[in-house]
Amino acid sequence: MRDAVITVENLKEVQSMLGAVFNATQDAISVVDKDGIGIMINPAYTKITGLSEGDVLGKLATVDIAEGxxxxxxxxxxxxxxxxxxxRVGPNRKEVLVNAAPIIVDGELIGSVGVLHDITEMNKLSEELRQAKQIIRKLEAKYTFDDIEGNDVELQNAVEKAKKAANTPATVLLMGESGTGKEIFAHAIHNSSERKYRQFVRVNCAAIPQSLLESELFGYEEGAFTGAKKGGKKGLFEEANGGTIFLDEIGEINVETQAKLLRVLQEKEIMKVGGIKPVSIDVRVIAASNIDIENAVKQGKFxxxxxxxxxxxPIRIPPLKERKGDIGCLARFFIKKFNQEYGRNIEGINEDALQKLTEYQWPGNVRELENIIGRAIINMKMTEKTIQKRHLPKFELGDEKINAPAEVDFSEGGTMTLEQLTEKIEKEYIAHVLRLCGNNKTQAAKxxxxxxxxxYYKLEKYMIE
Structure with a gap:
């Protein structure tokens, strides 16, 4: 008799524990008997579906189904x-993912238990994760001062100034020709500042059409213009809030947008397109330009x-033609980089090839040198270990005439409109000039x-990378 009492007491304890778990779990659970009549639901079920015990218990299992x-x-x-x-279940047609299993006792089916997961919440979390990954890719500052190669005195002076700038909230202006490494400096300043754990947003002011630049920078309210997204859109300054925004090619911004940018710097607030209330922001601004902004001021363009x-x-980054003593260490740095990317084992570059590189004036700067080293490695046989002069591609503008890359062949079947022919030639010629300039867009534009x-408009139009 005593054993029977203990067994009953244990059974009650287990039942109590199971009931506590059933009611406390975040998963929605419903149980029906062998006839499909609802006999149990937990609080999470009510929360997700909006249906109470009175709506479900004692009724057929189909009572909660809105769709399916x-x-x-x-x-x-x-x-x-x-x-x-x-x-979809309940009056709000909540989308759910359901797993269900039979309840079998002593080989006999006595009912069914189902577990519901709120897909709405799962979709929301998936979207938040996708956005987070996108933001990480977009906002991550990759470079530090250790990534700036070179021993030139002027370059080292620029690095020391940039390190000082990193310790202040002051707006920084990076000046230098295209390809000198202004973006690397911007990354390094951010990563050495107290904002290094916050977002870094890069904006190429020349690549964004002027008609869209204002809304991209400052965002817009719903209904601000035809085609505006429902709910409006955050601007890049808001995306960078608490962190750093890098405005590359700032000299390309038109005068109207310049006025709004001035307000941001003075008042630390933005006004969205179509908005009536200013939005306060805390953003560190790093600007960059490869044109003489002081001269643009005199011309009334800035x-x-x-x-x-x-x-x-202000920080001036010297062009490569002013620090040719760094060409050797830069070449070795790029060899190491391409060894990793291409799976090669190039050991170095010989003196004749290095002399050839030193004689060149490098209008495309460090970016062009990187391009040349990469192409030289591609020209090498897998058994070769040292870059020689014969491996270097033609890279001086004097080595190749700046003319049309090839004559147009009209012998092929079919015809095209004059506009199509013009666009075809223009696309090929732009790609040709870009190759000659080591992909230096400023030099190519000149x-x-x-x-x-x-x-930039034509590169996007013709999908030239």
């Missing part, structure tokens, strides 16, 4: 589990007051005698 087939009824009909069923604001901490912004 009852998994309980499937389980009772087949005596087999059902996994991953998508249904606001004097904005120039004074961004010129609080040779083509078009603006940098127009070149």
């Amino acid at each position: 087939e009852s998994v309980h009824m499937q389980v009772l009909a087949t005596k087999k589990p059902v996994k991953g069923a998508l249904l 606001r004097k007051d904005l120039y004074y604001r961004i010129n609080m901490f 040779l083509l005698q078009i603006s940098l912004r127009n070149l």
